Amino acid sequence: MDKLLHDKEFTSAVGAWSICMSKAGHPFPDPAEARRSARKHSAEQTRAEEARTFANETRIAVADATCARSVSLRSIGERREAHYVGELAGRYGDVLDSRLQMQRRALARAERIIPARD
Numbered sequence: 001m002d003k004l005l006h007d008k009e010f011t012s013a014v015g016a017w018s019i020c021m022s023k024a025g026h027p028f029p030d031p032a033e034a035r036r037s038a039r040k041h042s043a044e045q046t047r048a049e050e051a052r053t054f055a056n057e058t059r060i061a062v063a064d065a066t067c068a069r070s071v072s073l074r075s076i077g078e079r080r081e082a083h084y085v086g087e088l089a090g091r092y093g094d095v096l097d098s099r100l101q102m103q104r105r106a107l108a109r110a111e112r113i114i115p116a117r118d
Contacts, residue, residue, distance in 0.1 A: 003084045004077070013076045020067035026060055031073070034064050 014030050021028050028034040038057040068074055
């Protein structure tokens, strides 16, 4: 992960994403900070506050997705991650396979138990 986060191609894409987000009115340095920002709210909210929070989360998520797509952030990240994981395959192949299987099962389970938000 450390190598990926310092990878020149990946950090360049994150920088382009950040510029795009700033232009959209959401000045965040990286996607993780945008997601953290969207989650910053009191656990106890009135209906009106909850609606405003959801609207803000939605605006940030739409801008995030739009900017990520415009700079190919996902494909660059996946390609660079695959490169670094590939470097580890010989030594940690079994562990990496187990991680992938757990990740797939967790995603499938989350999709079954977490309802979609309207």
